[in-house]
Amino acid sequence: MISMKRCIGVALGMLIVLDSFLYLQAKTKLDHVAQDTTILYRSPDKTNTIGPPDGFNSSSIKVDITRKSNKGWVVRYAAKNCEFCRADEPRWNQMSADLQRLGYSVIFIVPQASEAYPDNSLALMGTREEVYVNLEWVKRFRLSMTPTLLIFAPDQKLLWFHQGALGPADPASAFRTIELWNHNVGR
Amino acid sequence: MKKKFVADLFLGIILVALLGFYSIRLAWSIHSIRQWSQAARSADRSSDLVFQSEAGISVWGDPVYPVSAKQAQRTIVFLLHGDKIGSDLAFWHRVKLLVPSDAGLRLVGYCDGIVCADAVRHEANRSDFPVIAYGEVISSQALINADAKGNSILRSEQWLHSKNIKWHTPMSTPSIVVQEALK
Numbered sequence: 011m012i013s014m015k016r017c018i019g020v021a022l023g024m025l026i027v028l029d030s031f032l033y034l035q036a037k038t039k040l041d042h043v044a045q046d047t048t049i050l051y052r053s054p055d056k057t058n059t060i061g062p063p064d065g066f067n068s069s070s071i072k073v074d075i076t077r078k079s080n081k082g083w084v085v086r087y088a089a090k091n092c093e094f095c096r097a098d099e100p101r102w103n104q105m106s107a108d109l110q111r112l113g114y115s116v117i118f119i120v121p122q123a124s125e126a127y128p129d130n131s132l133a134l135m136g137t138r139e140e141v142y143v144n145l146e147w148v149k150r151f152r153l154s155m156t157p158t159l160l161i162f163a164p165d166q167k168l169l170w171f172h173q174g175a176l177g178p179a180d181p182a183s184a185f186r187t188i189e190l191w192n193h194n195v196g197r
Numbered sequence: 198m199k200k201k202f203v204a205d206l207f208l209g210i211i212l213v214a215l216l217g218f219y220s221i222r223l224a225w226s227i228h229s230i231r232q233w234s235q236a237a238r239s240a241d242r243s244s245d246l247v248f249q250s251e252a253g254i255s256v257w258g259d260p261v262y263p264v265s266a267k268q269a270q271r272t273i274v275f276l277l278h279g280d281k282i283g284s285d286l287a288f289w290h291r292v293k294l295l296v297p298s299d300a301g302l303r304l305v306g307y308c309d310g311i312v313c314a315d316a317v318r319h320e321a322n323r324s325d326f327p328v329i330a331y332g333e334v335i336s337s338q339a340l341i342n343a344d345a346k347g348n349s350i351l352r353s354e355q356w357l358h359s360k361n362i363k364w365h366t367p368m369s370t371p372s373i374v375v376q377e378a379l380k
Contacts (some may be wrong), residue, residue: 018206025217032227033223064331119334143332144330148337149310149343193275
């Protein structure tokens with residue numbers, strides 16, 4: 011009887027160690043994927059600059075991508091029916107408002123017309139949505155995961171990106187990078 | 198005493214089963230993440246992005262709509278390259294000429310950038326097929342991936358999967374493309 015109890019105790023102990031190890035492995039792999047440039051860039055040359063994507067909305071009207079100030083811009087690749095996009099929406103909404111306060115314009119890109127957000131969607135607050143995007147822009151990146159967030163500096167270089175739902179530490183990481191960039195170029 | 202032992206044993210077994218199930222789920226997640234990142238990294242060679250629809254905005258600014266199965270049984274989509282736009286357009290104009298008018302085959306081109314779009318706009322004779330400059334991201338990426346292997350995409354509303362047809366390889370000619378598309 012006691013040996014059976016001991017067996018279960020040992021099995022429990024081993025499983026706890028195994029699960030902790032597997033959890034750390036999964037977390038490390040997810041973090042790696044979220045920041046993996048070889049997945050994001052179709053073109054290996056990532057020193058190139060690129061302007062904001064120009065495109066059309068679901069009503070085939072050209073989206074105005076003129077920047078309000080000499081600040082950077084943000085591209086959020088997301089879809090109406092994507093559950094990970096819905097899951098990180100509260101965090102994204104806060105981040106989007108903060109980015110807009112810093113002068114960054116936010117452009118939503120959806121994978122296809124059927125994934126466009128309704129006009130009055132909270133997710134789109136103060137942002138613009140593109141359904142049909144210039145291929146010149148599309149061919150530079152492999153947008154294969156929703157949501158993906160790309161933040162571009164005023165010098166048109168990619169400053170920060172994240173593939174997958176935003177985690178608790180991501181907004182702080184993004185704003186730290188923006189701050190660092192501002193500090194380095196003296197703005 | 199015995200009751201307590203049985204209850205502990207039962208609880209222990211349930212915990213072992215739960216943790217075992219959690220281990221399997223975690224291991225499966227790690228496997229899926231690894232597979233996904235490998236597939237995403239090699240998207241130019243083997244991608245699971247599927248061309249969805251030839252909806253977009255043409256180089257002239259008009260909307261291009263996907264056609265229904267009644268209007269065309271098949272559609273062939275291809276990427277036009279700014280750095281060899283003259284030969285690309287000549288190739289596809291020739292394809293268009295070779296397609297019998299009752300074949301139900303529609304041609305839709307996509308421009309890979311501003312050089313291509315400008316060239317198409319300045320063509321003496323406006324192309325006899327739509328050329329998209331702004332497309333849906335999924336379909337544009339699927340086409341860019343296919344094009345990296347020299348392919349165009351042949352699709353039909355009635356098919357479950359689209360087909361690839363080689364076109365910008367030394368062996369490809371407009372007549373071979375037409376034969377393949379009408380097969």
